[in-house]
Amino acid sequence: MSLSKIHEIASTLENEYVRKWKSEGNAVIGHACIAMPKEVAEAGRILPFRLRGAENADTSTADSYLSRYNCSLCRSCLELVLNGSYDFLDGLVRIRGCDHWMGTFDEIQHAKNPEFMHYLKVPHLVNEDTLDFFSNEIKRLKEAFENRFGVEITEDEIVRYAKVQDKINKKMREFYRLRFKKSRFYGSDAIAIMVARESLPSEAFLPLLESAMAEKKKVEYRAKVLLAGSPLDEIELIRKIEEMGALIVAETTCFGGGSFWNMAEYDGSEIYEFLASKYLNNLKICARMFGEYAYRKNFIKTIAEEAEVDGVILQHNKFCDLFGIENAKLRIDLEREGLPTLVLEKEYASTADIGRIKTRVQAFLERLKR
Amino acid sequence: MTSLPGLVKRSYDLIKTIERLENYTPMEVEGLYRIVGKDLGQSAKALLDERHDGAGLHFMRVIARHIAEAVEAKEDGKKVILIPFNFPPELIHAFENAVPLTTEMMSTIGSLALQGQGEPYWDYAMSLGIPDYVCSANTTALGSMLTAVKGFEIAPDAMISACPGACDANSKIHEFVAETLNVPEFMLDKMGDGVSDYELYRKLFLNMVKELEEFVGEDIDEDKIIEVMERANECTELYWELHELKKHSPCPVPNMFTLFTYGTRFTMWGRDEAISMFEKLVDVAEKRLKRGEYPAEKEIARSLWVYTGYYIDLYDLWIWMENNGITYLTDGLNSFFPAQFEIETKEDALEAIISSAWNYPMTRQMGADNMGIRWFEDLTHVGKELNANCAIYCGHHSCKQTQSVFRIFRDEANKIGIPVLRLDGDAWNRRITPVSVLQEMILDFVQNVVTKRRRRRRR
Numbered sequence: 001m002s003l004s005k006i007h008e009i010a011s012t013l014e015n016e017y018v019r020k021w022k023s024e025g026n027a028v029i030g031h032a033c034i035a036m037p038k039e040v041a042e043a044g045r046i047l048p049f050r051l052r053g054a055e056n057a058d059t060s061t062a063d064s065y066l067s068r069y070n071c072s073l074c075r076s077c078l079e080l081v082l083n084g085s086y087d088f089l090d091g092l093v094r095i096r097g098c099d100h101w102m103g104t105f106d107e108i109q110h111a112k113n114p115e116f117m118h119y120l121k122v123p124h125l126v127n128e129d130t131l132d133f134f135s136n137e138i139k140r141l142k143e144a145f146e147n148r149f150g151v152e153i154t155e156d157e158i159v160r161y162a163k164v165q166d167k168i169n170k171k172m173r174e175f176y177r178l179r180f181k182k183s184r185f186y187g188s189d190a191i192a193i194m195v196a197r198e199s200l201p202s203e204a205f206l207p208l209l210e211s212a213m214a215e216k217k218k219v220e221y222r223a224k225v226l227l228a229g230s231p232l233d234e235i236e237l238i239r240k241i242e243e244m245g246a247l248i249v250a251e252t253t254c255f256g257g258g259s260f261w262n263m264a265e266y267d268g269s270e271i272y273e274f275l276a277s278k279y280l281n282n283l284k285i286c287a288r289m290f291g292e293y294a295y296r297k298n299f300i301k302t303i304a305e306e307a308e309v310d311g312v313i314l315q316h317n318k319f320c321d322l323f324g325i326e327n328a329k330l331r332i333d334l335e336r337e338g339l340p341t342l343v344l345e346k347e348y349a350s351t352a353d354i355g356r357i358k359t360r361v362q363a364f365l366e367r368l369k370r
Numbered sequence: 371m372t373s374l375p376g377l378v379k380r381s382y383d384l385i386k387t388i389e390r391l392e393n394y395t396p397m398e399v400e401g402l403y404r405i406v407g408k409d410l411g412q413s414a415k416a417l418l419d420e421r422h423d424g425a426g427l428h429f430m431r432v433i434a435r436h437i438a439e440a441v442e443a444k445e446d447g448k449k450v451i452l453i454p455f456n457f458p459p460e461l462i463h464a465f466e467n468a469v470p471l472t473t474e475m476m477s478t479i480g481s482l483a484l485q486g487q488g489e490p491y492w493d494y495a496m497s498l499g500i501p502d503y504v505c506s507a508n509t510t511a512l513g514s515m516l517t518a519v520k521g522f523e524i525a526p527d528a529m530i531s532a533c534p535g536a537c538d539a540n541s542k543i544h545e546f547v548a549e550t551l552n553v554p555e556f557m558l559d560k561m562g563d564g565v566s567d568y569e570l571y572r573k574l575f576l577n578m579v580k581e582l583e584e585f586v587g588e589d590i591d592e593d594k595i596i597e598v599m600e601r602a603n604e605c606t607e608l609y610w611e612l613h614e615l616k617k618h619s620p621c622p623v624p625n626m627f628t629l630f631t632y633g634t635r636f637t638m639w640g641r642d643e644a645i646s647m648f649e650k651l652v653d654v655a656e657k658r659l660k661r662g663e664y665p666a667e668k669e670i671a672r673s674l675w676v677y678t679g680y681y682i683d684l685y686d687l688w689i690w691m692e693n694n695g696i697t698y699l700t701d702g703l704n705s706f707f708p709a710q711f712e713i714e715t716k717e718d719a720l721e722a723i724i725s726s727a728w729n730y731p732m733t734r735q736m737g738a739d740n741m742g743i744r745w746f747e748d749l750t751h752v753g754k755e756l757n758a759n760c761a762i763y764c765g766h767h768s769c770k771q772t773q774s775v776f777r778i779f780r781d782e783a784n785k786i787g788i789p790v791l792r793l794d795g796d797a798w799n800r801r802i803t804p805v806s807v808l809q810e811m812i813l814d815f816v817q818n819v820v821t822k823r824r825r826r827r828r829r
Contacts, residue, residue, distance in 0.1 A: 067773040069503065074774075096561070099538045099736070103774020106742045110778045119739055121561040123570070124534035124541070129577070130559065133570045290534050290541055290557055293549050319503050321539035321770065325546050328499035343499065 002211035003189055010195040010235060013054055013080070014088040017204045021047050022088065027149050030086060032077070032104075033095040034259045035122040035283050037138050037275045039165055042202060043157035044145045049089065050198035051077045052233040052255075057349040065107040071100040071317045072348035073231065078104050082111060091116025091148065093141065098288050098322055118144040124290050126280050135276035155271050162266040162275070164202045169260040171206065172197075175213050176257055179249045180307040184216050187227065187248025188238040194255045195233050221247030223310040223370040228252045228300050228330070229344075230287075230316040230323040237346075240354055241313075244361045245370065250307045252300050258285035262299070287322035296326070297333055304339060310368045311340035313361075317348050340368055376523025377480045377491050377514035378471070382441045384410070384483055385434035391427060394418060406485075413482040416684035421624050421665060421692075423654045425647075429630040432647050433479060436637040440471040444524055449586050452515070452526035454508070454533055454540055455632075455703070456730040457558075458723050460602050460640030461579070464595040468586045471526060472636045473544070476511035481681040481798050488798060491517075500546070505539045505768040506798040507678075512547045519551065528554045528585055530578070532727065535560035536737040539768060556581055558727070560737030563744070568728060575724045592716040598640040599713040599722055605639055606708040608648035615655045616699055616756050620664035621672065623655045625688045625698035629679065632703045632731075666695035671816045674758035675701035676749045676779065676790075677772050680808065682800035690809060696816055699756045703731050705748055736771040742778030749779075753788065760820045762812065765794040767802065789823065791815040 009015045018028060028047045041048040053076030062078035080086055092114055094105035109117060121137050123130035142153050175193070179185055193212065197205050222245030227238075233255045238248055252258050262285065264278045284292040285299055304312060314330055316323035327343050334341045342364040346353050374380075394402075399418045403411035417426030440450050448467045453459060455474040462470035480488030488510035495513030496502055518525035529548050533540035534557055541557075548555035556578045561567040583589050609631065616623045630651060638644040658664075673691075679701055680687050691698055707729050711722035727733065738744035753761065761783055763776060772779075780790045793811055795803030 065777045067776065069767050069773045070770055096535070099770045100774060102741060103771060106740050106775050106778060109740065110742060110781070119562065121567065123561065124559050125557055125574070127577075129570060129573045133561070133566065136566060287542065288538065290531065290545055291555065293545060318501075319770065321501075321504055321768075322542055324501035325504060325539075325542040328501070329546050329549060331499055345501070 002208050003192075003215050006196045006208055006212055007189075007192045007235075009199060010192040011054075013085055013199075015199060017200050018047065018049065018088060021201055027090040028088060029091045029093055029116070030089040031093040031095060031120075032101055033097040033122070034254045034286075035095055035097075035279050036093060036120070037141070037279055038202070039158045039161035039275065040138060040142050040153060041145065042161045042164075044142075044149060044151040044153040046145055046149060046151070047201055048093075051081075051086070052195065052198070053077050053348050054080060054085070055234055055236055055349040056080055057347075057351065065111060066100075066103060069319055070103060071098075071319050072350070073317055074100045074104040076348050078107060081108055091118070093117075094119050095122055097122075097286075098320075100320070116148045118148075122283070123280065124288060126284065126289070126292070131273070131276050131280060134280050135272045138272050138275050158271050158275075159266065161202065162271070164206070165263075166265045168197070168202060168206055168209070169263050169265075171209055171213075172260045175209065176250060176261070178213065183219050183224075183247060183249050186217070186219060186239070186242050187251070188235050188242060189217075190248070190251065191233065191235050191238050191255060194259065195235070198255070219247065221245050222365055223247070223368045224249045224308065226250045226252065226300065226304045226307060226309045226312045227256065227315065228312055229314045229327055230320050231255050232315060234349055237349075237354070237357070240358060241361050244358055245365055246313070246361050248313075249309060250303050252285060252296075252303055254286060257303060258299075261303070287326040293326070293329065297330060300330070300334070301337070301339070310370065311342065311364060313342050313344055313364070315344040315346060318345055340364070374490050374522065376517050377476055377484065377488060377511055378437060378440065378524055379522070380484055381476070381479045382437050385430065385437055394427075396420060409485050409487055410483055412683050412685040416626060416689050419689060421658075421663070422626065423657070425627065425630060425650050425654050428647055428650045429633060432634055432638050432643050433475065435643055436470075436472070436475070437479070439469045441524055443469045449527040450524065451582070452529045452544075454531065454544065455636045456536065456727070456733045457530050457532040458639065458726045458730070459637055460598050460726075461582075461723050463638075463640045464590045464598045464719070465582075465586050465588060466591070466594070467588050468582075470637070473511045474507045475633060475636055476514070477507050477509075477798050478633070478681045480510050480514070481800075482684055487682065487800065488514075489801070492799060500543070503768050504543055505537075505766070506796050507766075508540050508543045510798055512543050515547050516550055525551055526553060528556065528582075531555055531557045532730075532733065534558065536733045537771065539770070554585060560728070560733055562737070562739040564739070571728055572724050575727065576720065579720060590716065595716055595719040596713050599711060599719045601642065601645055602640040602708075602722075603710045603713075605635075605644050605648055606710045608645070608652055609635075609708050611652050612648070612655060613700075613755075615652070615659060618659055619672065619757065620669035621697040621699065622659035622663065623651075624658075625692045626684065627651050627655065628698060628700050628704050629681075629684075629688070632706070635706060635708075665692050668695055669697055670695040671760055671820045672697045672699055672756065672758045674699050674749060674753040674756070674761045674788075676745070676761050676763050677702045677769065678764055678766060678797045680764060680795065680797045680805075682796075682798065683805045686805045687808065691812065694813065694816075696812065699758055700752055702735070702745075702749060705752050706731050707734075741771055742775030743782075745772065745775060746779045746782045750783065750786065750788065758788065759823070760815070761788050761790045762815070763790060763792045764797055765792050766797045767794065768796070789815075789819045791819075
């Protein structure tokens with residue numbers, strides 16, 4: 001039952017938990033990156049809601065702001081902002097995830113001029129100086145929340161929510177390991193769980209996850225596959241891939257294992273320094289972090305080995321420079337190391353793309369001799 | 371591309387020939403055109419055009435020196451440091467044992483000086499699976515660099531990436547090449563416009579200098595860097611003199627001088643070659659002003675190119691525009707706002723270079739808190755100074771940042787009465803949009819929008 005509830009949450013934007021949260025006088029802010037320190041928001045009773053395209057392929061209005069040369073996920077999200085689907089948000093935290101997202105937030109400001117839009121500056125490098133900088137940025141975010149929403153965000157509360165996040169991350173790792181060997185879940189279920197996590201208060205999500213993990217499904221497949229690459233929240237796309245027999249047993253994407261697998265647990269240190277290190281180091285899984293290619297390649301290899309996958313699908317949306325280039329390099333290197341790899345370039349939520357993608361997956365499965 | 375030498379190697383051979391050119395007449399240029407074929411011929415015709423009074427040849431010599439120093443550095447045991455256009459080369463010029471080589475200038479040389487332009491190198495990059503929407507400004511030269519593993523190109527010894535925070539594509543393709551060639555990459559990061567953003571950038575820059583000194587095996591000499599910066603100051607003074615000359619109408623500064631300006635800035639700033647280049651540009655423009663020279667009957671459009679120009683056919687775009695009364699006042703790449711600095715110590719020099727890097731084109735606009743607004747403010751500031759009556763966006767299809775905020779630029783420009791033309795084409799790859807289409811669109815815009823507005827204003 002919980003799994004179907006999770007799918008229901010993942011298929012809507014303003015879900016029942018969000019409505020309840022707001023009816024209790026709490027705020028909801030939108031963001032678009034796993035660098036968002038959730039603990040800081042939740043400690044102020046502010047729900048961090050991750051923007052997603054919700055499988056919306058119509059970008060006609062957004063295209064007059066962004067261009068057709070911009071990522072279709074960003075265009076899809078912008079369309080939803082412009083048509084009012086995100087009007088339940090009380091503000092936005094803009095994060096320079098990539099150039100496309102930066103432009104998207106610029107255009108949101110231009111078109112809608114939201115009353116609250118805070119720029120959280122997330123460095124592209126991890127070293128002593130950038131960690132120090134990011135720690136101050138997180139403090140600045142806290143102050144911006146306090147000023148805007150009239151709340152007090154104490155360090156004790158942040159620590160309390162950091163521990164809640166630790167509990168969820170631990171549970172998510174358990175869930176992933178259930179999928180690795182003899183999976184009782186489809187990849188589409190896993191993506192739905194991830195999407196739900198990004199759309200719910202932590203305290204509401206944890207019991208749903210625990211109860212979903214107790215459910216059992218009969219899963220059939222021809223090959224076990226790891227999914228890597230750019231942010232992917234398209235449950236329907238995963239379903240179509242899995243219908244071909246390619247069971248996704250793990251994702252290293254940021255709507256997947258990338259968002260929690262390597263996330264550090266609270267160690268009792270100064271909270272802002274801890275959060276800076278936790279989020280910036282975890283962000284190394286994203287191609288927007290420079291000088292960390294080896295880290296990402298090893299992450300994929302480690303998960304692929306533990307999950308005993310037959311191959312890897314590296315996907316990205318057309319016009320994504322970061323993952324487009326990264327996937328070209330990963331394909332060469334992973335193939336050289338004996339891991340069969342398929343690079344899939346696609347348009348976000350495009351049904352016109354499905355036939356082509358299914359053909360590519362079928363060919364990949366045949367290559368895997370499955 | 372089976373065994374074609376790399377872009378830098380081919381350019382080096384070709385440029386050695388150009389360096390030997392001395393006095394030439396239009397007839398000799400025509401003869402050269404016939405010998406070298408259309409790709410190089412169009413560039414030669416444009417560069418050696420009479421209106422430039424030798425400045426084009428001078429520019430080729432400056433670029434020739436830049437390339438030759440990189441090629442010869444390998445033989446002399448010096449380090450070749452590959453830099454992006456948004457990194458001040460003067461820092462590398464301050465080393466005795468290192469020379470800079472600028473990625474985007476190599477792609478540009480590929481487009482304008484080689485038969486087949488940069489296409490073989492672009493195609494090689496594509497064959498590795500790199501997507502075709504990645505920026506050709508980087509990918510053309512870097513595609514060539516990738517052939518260094520087969521010995522077809524000179525390999526850089528290290529790379530600098532100044533683009534994190536300003537351009538993902540640039541940063542990422544440089545990372546790809548550094549990983550493939552297994553060479554160290556030194557990186558900066560730009561977060562926004564604030565004091566703490568500058569402080570982070572400064573710290574990263576100073577750390578990078580230390581790492582470079584260690585890598586090159588030499589501490590930058592204080593006297594040498596002061597000399598470099600004194601020459602940079604001279605270049606700055608001349609840059610602003612040329613800028614002032616552009617305020618006249620008709621503009622006495624030929625269209626192509628903008629390309630010569632930033633081509634020199636991105637390669638030889640801080641060197642005697644750069645000073646003599648700028649002296650030549652100012653001298654030619656001053657003489658033209660005195661003589662009231664302008665190639666068309668009248669100047670009908672003073673265009674501000676808000677991003678880059680096109681480098682796929684210099685003659686049929688830059689020269690053609692001027693012949694049709696369309697002045698190319700300046701562009702985004704040329705808007706690097708150089709400043710003069712008081713330099714007494716090595717520390718002063720480094721602080722000055724950091725400040726220059728921070729204000730570099732693209733770093734300054736695309737690394738801002740709001741890309742659209744900063745881009746608009748910077749470029750319209752220049753446009754107003756130069757009395758531009760229209761703006762043209764080349765629409766380089768791979769530039770996701772400018773593409774994503776062009777709407778903001780256009781809306782804001784319209785509010786202050788500057789019409790904007792959005793073209794669609796690749797500045798370094800002629801396969802995307804033919805020159806004839808670009809000409810047609812520019813002419814339509816000038817005749818139907820710009821001149822009509824001028825007439826309306828007069829009434």
